[in-house]
Amino acid sequence: MRQTSAAAVAVVSLLSLLGACRSATEPAVGPVGAEVLAAPTRAVVAGQSVHLDTYLWRDFMPVSPPDGKPLIAVARILADSGATVGAAVTADSLWVIADGRAWAARATEEQPRSATGAGFEVVARDGPKWGPGVRVDVVVRLHDGTGGTVYVRAADQLIRRTD
Numbered sequence: 001m002r003q004t005s006a007a008a009v010a011v012v013s014l015l016s017l018l019g020a021c022r023s024a025t026e027p028a029v030g031p032v033g034a035e036v037l038a039a040p041t042r043a044v045v046a047g048q049s050v051h052l053d054t055y056l057w058r059d060f061m062p063v064s065p066p067d068g069k070p071l072i073a074v075a076r077i078l079a080d081s082g083a084t085v086g087a088a089v090t091a092d093s094l095w096v097i098a099d100g101r102a103w104a105a106r107a108t109e110e111q112p113r114s115a116t117g118a119g120f121e122v123v124a125r126d127g128p129k130w131g132p133g134v135r136v137d138v139v140v141r142l143h144d145g146t147g148g149t150v151y152v153r154a155a156d157q158l159i160r161r162t163d
Contacts, residue, residue, distance in 0.1 A: 027070065027128050032102035036095050039139045039151035042080065046089050046144040049080040050119070052154035054138045056096065058131060059162050071096065071127030071159065075107065075140050077152070078119035085119045088145025094124040095139040103127045107140060131159030 042051050053076040059069040073096055079085050094107040105124035113120045122140065130136070138154045 027103050027105070027126060029101050029103050029128050031100065032095060032097055032104075036102065036139050036151060037097070039153035041153055041155060043142070043150040043152040045142045045148070045150045045152075046086045046146075048083065048085060048089075050077050050085060050089075050142070050152060051080060052076065052138060052140060052152055053078055053119075054154045054157045055160075056131075056136070056138070056157055057160040057162055058129065060132075061162060067129060068132075068161070070125070070129055071103070071131070073105070073124045073127060073138060074121060075123075075138055075154070076119050076121045077140065077142065082118045084115070084117060086145070087113070089120075090143050090145070091120075091122045091140050092143065093141040094122060096124075096127060096130075097137040097139065098130055098134060103130075132161035134159045 042049055055074045056071060058071055073094055075091070075094060077085055077089070077091060091107045094105050096103045105127060107122035107124055109120060110123050111121055135156050135158055138157050139151055142150050142152060144150070
């Protein structure tokens with residue numbers, strides 16, 4: 001009887017541990033702060049007016065789980081003038097906002113910047129399984145290299161699906 005109890009405790013402990021691991025990997029979704037919600041669709045950073053161009057999708061290719069893969073968000077920070085966005089300008093955070101809830105994620109530059117491009121691109125992966133077909137707002141936090149911070153928003157963006 002003692003071995004059965006020990007085995008039961010071990011199984012319950014293992015299941016609890018697995019449950020804890022699962023919740024640790026789920027994206028953080030919650031309320032969003034006022035400064036993020038108030039982000040304009042154009043912002044001035046390091047003396048340049050910029051805006052966002054986004055692409056959001058969930059993968060439903062045959063190798064994906066039946067309910068699809070988590071959201072991926074790409075945001076391009078583009079200078080309104082077409083000029084190159086200064087190298088000192090960086091992005092560190094991205095929010096995808098739907099119905100008063102937000103997925104907050106680290107924004108990562110996965111590709112090198114083009115020397116002649118009018119902007120740069122950041123990516124956030126492993127988001128919530130919202131959509132496809134859902135409209136959201138995307139906000140990116142930008143830093144100007146001198147301690148200044150601004151937020152810029154792309155409103156009413158569609159989460160697409162790949163098949």
